[in-house]
Amino acid sequence: MVKRTSFEGDSCPIARSLEALGDWWSLLIIREALFGLRRFGEFQNKLGMAKNILAARLRSLVDHGILATAPASDGSAYQEYVLTPKGHGTFPILVALRQWSEEFDDHPEEIATILVDRAKGRPVKKLEMRAEDGRLLSPAETTLKPRPAPRRRSA
Amino acid sequence: MVKRTSFEGDSCPIARSLEALGDWWSLLIIREALFGLRRFGEFQNKLGMAKNILAARLRSLVDHGILATAPASDGSAYQEYVLTPKGHGTFPILVALRQWSEEFDDHPEEIATILVDRAKGRPVKKLEMRAEDGRLLSPAETTLKPRPAPRRRSA
DNA sequence: CTTCATGGTTTTATAATGCAACCACACAAG
DNA sequence: CTTGTGTGGTTGCATTATAAAACCATGAAG
Numbered sequence: 001m002v003k004r005t006s007f008e009g010d011s012c013p014i015a016r017s018l019e020a021l022g023d024w025w026s027l028l029i030i031r032e033a034l035f036g037l038r039r040f041g042e043f044q045n046k047l048g049m050a051k052n053i054l055a056a057r058l059r060s061l062v063d064h065g066i067l068a069t070a071p072a073s074d075g076s077a078y079q080e081y082v083l084t085p086k087g088h089g090t091f092p093i094l095v096a097l098r099q100w101s102e103e104f105d106d107h108p109e110e111i112a113t114i115l116v117d118r119a120k121g122r123p124v125k126k127l128e129m130r131a132e133d134g135r136l137l138s139p140a141e142t143t144l145k146p147r148p149a150p151r152r153r154s155a
Numbered sequence: 156m157v158k159r160t161s162f163e164g165d166s167c168p169i170a171r172s173l174e175a176l177g178d179w180w181s182l183l184i185i186r187e188a189l190f191g192l193r194r195f196g197e198f199q200n201k202l203g204m205a206k207n208i209l210a211a212r213l214r215s216l217v218d219h220g221i222l223a224t225a226p227a228s229d230g231s232a233y234q235e236y237v238l239t240p241k242g243h244g245t246f247p248i249l250v251a252l253r254q255w256s257e258e259f260d261d262h263p264e265e266i267a268t269i270l271v272d273r274a275k276g277r278p279v280k281k282l283e284m285r286a287e288d289g290r291l292l293s294p295a296e297t298t299l300k301p302r303p304a305p306r307r308r309s310a
Numbered sequence: 311c312t313t314c315a316t317g318g319t320t321t322t323a324t325a326a327t328g329c330a331a332c333c334a335c336a337c338a339a340g
Numbered sequence: 341c342t343t344g345t346g347t348g349g350t351t352g353c354a355t356t357a358t359a360a361a362a363c364c365a366t367g368a369a370g
Contacts, residue, residue, distance in 0.1 A: 001156065001323085001324055001325040001326060001327095001356075001357045001358040001359075002323070002324050002325065002357095002358055002359040002360070003324075003325055003326095003358080003359080004179050004325075004326080004357085004358060004359080005179070005180075005204065005358085005359075007183075009265065011265060011266060011267035011268070012183075012186070012253075012266075012267070012268070013252070013253045013254075013255075013256030013257050013260065013266045013268075014182065014183070014186055014249055014252045014253050014256065015183055016256045016260055016265070016266070017252040017253070017255055017256040018179075018182065018183075018252070021252075022177075022179065023326090024159050024160070024173075024177065024326085024327075025160075025327095027169065027173065028162075028167075028169070028170055028173075031167070031169055034294060039347085039348090040347070040348050040349075041346085041347060041348075044348090049160065049328085050327070050328045050329065050330095051329095051348080051349065051350090052327090052328080052329090052349080052350070052351080053326090053327065053328070054348095054349095055348080055349055055350080056326095056327095065259070065261070076336075076337075076347095077335085077336060077337085078336080078347070078348075079348090085259075086259040088294060089255050089258060089259050090255055091284070091294045092251040092254070092255070092282045092284065093248065093251040093252055093255055094169055095251070095284060096247040096248040096250070096251040096282070097168070097169045097172040097173070097176075097248055098167075098168045098169050098172070099168075099247070100168075100172055100244050100245055100247070100248055101168030101169065101171045101172040102168050103244060104220075104240075104241040104244050105168065105171055105172075106220070110164070110166060110171070111166060111167075111168045111171070111302055112166035112167070112301065112302055113166070113167070113168075113299040113300060113301060113302055114299070114300055114301075114302050114303075115297055115298075115299060115300075116297065116298060116299070116300045117286035117287065117290070117292060117296065117297060118295075118296050118297055118298045119286075119296065120286060120287070120288070121300060122286060122287040122288075123287060124284055124285070124286065124287075124292060124297055125284075125285040125286065125287055125289075127247045127251070127282050127283075127284075128282075129246070129247065129250060129279055129280075129282075130279070130280040131272035131274075131275060131277060131279065131280065132272065132275070132277040132278060132279075132280055133275070133277075134280075135272070137272060137279060139189060139243060139246045140273075141272065141273050141274065142270055142271065142272060142273055142279055143270075143271060143273045144268040144269070144270060144271070145268060145269055145270075145271045145276060146267065146268060146269075147266055147267055147268055147269050148269075156325075156326045156327040156328075156354085156355055156356040156357060156358095157326095157327055157328040157329070157354070157355045157356065158327080158328080158355070158356060158357095159326085159327060159328080159356075159357080160327085160328075178357090179357085179358075180358095194316085194317090195316070195317050195318075196315085196316060196317075199317090204359085205358075205359045205360065205361090206317080206318070206319090206360095206361095207318085207319070207320080207358090207359080207360090208357090208358065208359070209318095210317080210318055210319080211357095211358095231316095231367070231368075232366085232367060232368090233316070233317075233367075234317090
């Protein structure tokens with residue numbers, strides 16, 4: 001396999017996000033980190049993935065600023081992997097994937113869990129596209145526009 | 156490379172979604188279909204990807220029910236690829252990826268476009284997690300719950 | 311009919327993945 | 341202190357996934 005096309009320099013933010021998130025297993029590792037896993041062994045045990053791939057993915061996620069390493073919380077000499085704010089920011093992506101699957105999966109009965117509001121136990125509402133003024137938007141009611149040049153910032 | 160682990164039988168909807176969407180290029184093909192591309196050559200020209208990979212991806216997206224083939228709209232004998240409702244349902248995923256990248260990208264100045272409300276030209280609002288009753292939810296305010304057994308349906 | 315366009319298919323070589331074995335250090339127990 | 345187990349990797353190997361390029365079959369236009 002020749003090297004996969006990199007989307008790193010792409011002008012589209014979707015493509016750019018795939019550079020950080022698009023490797024096989026990456027989103028599932030983030031999912032587990034959101035559930036609170038932190039230790040290499042925890043990720044490995046939960047996901048059942050190859051250790052060399054896990055090591056490479058964790059390294060990549062750290063390099064992309066999604067995870068950070070921190071001293072283990074039990075006081076041992078080991079390191080843990082903790083989500084950064086950038087990592088936490090992936091939550092809507094995971095929710096979107098989940099809701100798409102729940103709605104369109106060929107075998108919805110194979111899905112084991114639903115995402116609920118912790119306080120009430122009720123399902124989280126479907127994600128909605130909304131305009132600045134709150135109007136609900138369908139995909140057809142959106143479009144792309146050139147990004148305005150950023151304002152100059154004082155040094 | 157040995158065969159990648161399949162998430163097909165996974166009980167988590169996020170993992171399951173990656174089976175259909177997780178191949179390199181798949182989400183970008185869908186993005187282009189959402190922009191209105193339909194013909195093999197259009198996808199190929201726009202994305203600049205290898206034709207054999209494009210053919211394989213289009214086949215996979217059709218097999219997963221995200222795209223369907225239809226006679227070409229110009230009356231020729233060719234086929235077109237059109238998004239199904241399931242395909243259109245991926246829009247929030249793409250929006251979530253876009254918004255994550257816009258917020259956290261190391262080089263936001265390299266992003267060329269913003270997603271706007273077509274009528275007003277104003278940026279689309281950031282996606283929000285909301286409870287059934289409309290309360291805004293942080294990730295910590297959500298949890299997973301076993302999916303209730305489906306009701307028996309009349310034959 | 312000829313020529314070009316379209317939508318693939320096939321071949322080839324390298325990167326990406328998973329498996330399994332190995333390794334270096336950390337930690338715990340005696 | 342020694343020994344054994346746990347932890348977090350690293351390494352070697354084989355197969356699949358990817359991209360590039362060439363090839364091919366049909367469609368369309370003149």
